[in-house]
Amino acid sequence: MxxxxxxxxxxxxxxxxxxxxxxxxxxxxxxxxxxxxTAQECEAAGAAMIHVHVRDAEHQPTLDLALLTDTVQALKESTDLVVQLSTGGSVHDPLDQRLKVLDAQPDSCSLTMGTTNFGDDVFLNPWPFVCELYQLSQERRIVPEFELFDLGQAHALVRLIEQFGLPFGGRVHCDFVMGVPGGMPGTADALVAGLSSLPPEVTSWSATGVGRTTLPVALAALSKGGHLRVGMEDVLTISRGIPVQSNAQLVERAASLGEMAQRRPMTSDEARRQLGLS
Structure with a gap:
């Protein structure tokens, strides 16, 4: 390959x-x-993977399996994007429903490596749940993206791989989620500290800056050779006081920043090779 x-x-x-x-x-x-x-527009703008949360008919977050399954199927039929479902859902979703997300058969799933204060709420990811979700992803041949909200979660990734081995596909991809109130700050110093804590098995990583940390994190990630996650899940302004009009606008900006760093958008086929999905 x-x-x-x-x-x-x-x-x-x-x-x-x-x-x-x-x-x-x-x-x-x-x-x-x-x-x-949105997925088609973002693919045309340079995205190779989509991280999906689903809403119901009242536009409320849901983990309804039929909606998740229909969404995965529709995205696969209409784009070449790697389809990644969130197993985090909302902070209020019960753990057993979050495990059932994998029944929708995405290419990839998010897997958060620990519990995090999330503003005024708590994003619960106890160790037994992390282990169960990881083993389920191995059995279902679904590639996890390990979400790291804090430095201790990078160390937890070391522990997980030591205990259960490599993910399906043999590649280890993680994403630093930075700037969440209660998690690591969205700074270059925090990113460098996180990178120094990763296990040697990691084959690729990306970074996400929430809110006003979006640009600092993106620039720091590019300077260290990493990849980028962007989108309206994480930021709703394109510049100070100016609302984002579409997700494609954020993807286009990420591609432009990459071009400045002499990087070009990865194709979906390359993303599958990078993540061990080929």
């Missing part, structure tokens, strides 16, 4: 999330039709 060229930049788009309401942000894609259109 040919190696992915080092100048290839994996851009992941996280278009919806579970926190922002449709009423507060009408341009947020919450219906299946809106999500498919």
């Amino acid at each position: 040919p190696a992915v060229p080092p100048d290839a930049l994996l851009i992941t788009v996280a278009p919806t999330g579970a926190e922002t309401s449709k009423a507060d942000c009408p341009q947020l894609p919450t219906t299946l039709e809106e999500l498919v259109t």
Whole structure:
């Protein structure tokens, strides 16, 4: 299998999330039709993977298996993107329902490596749940993306791999989620500290800056040779006081930043090779 060229930049788009309401942000894609259109636009702009949260008919976050399955199927039929489902859902979703997300058969799933204070809420990821979800992803041949909200979660990844071995596909991809109130700050110093804590098995990593940390984190990640996750799950302004009009706008900016760093957007086929999905 040919190696992915080092100048290839994996851009992941996280278009919806579970926190922002449709009423507060009408341009947020919450219906299946809106999500498919967004995915196609973002693929054309340079994204190779989509991180998906699903909403119900009232635009509320849901882990309804039928909706998840229909969404995965529609995205696979209408794009070549790597489809990654969130197993985090919203901070209020019970652990047993979050495990059932894998029944929708995505290419990839998020796997958060520990419990995090999330603003005024708690994003619960106890160790037994992390282990069960990881083993389930291995059995289902679904590639996890390890989400790291704090430095201790990088060390937890070391422990997980030591205990249960490598993921399906043999590649280890993680994403630093930075700037969440209660998690690691969205700074270059925090990113460097996180990178120094990763296990040697890690084969690729990306970074996500939430809110006003979006640009600092993106620039720091590019300077260290990493990849980027962008999208309206994480930021709702394109510049100070200017609302984002579409997820494609954020992907286009990420691709432009990559071009400045002499990186070009990774294709979906390259992303599959990078993640061990080929």
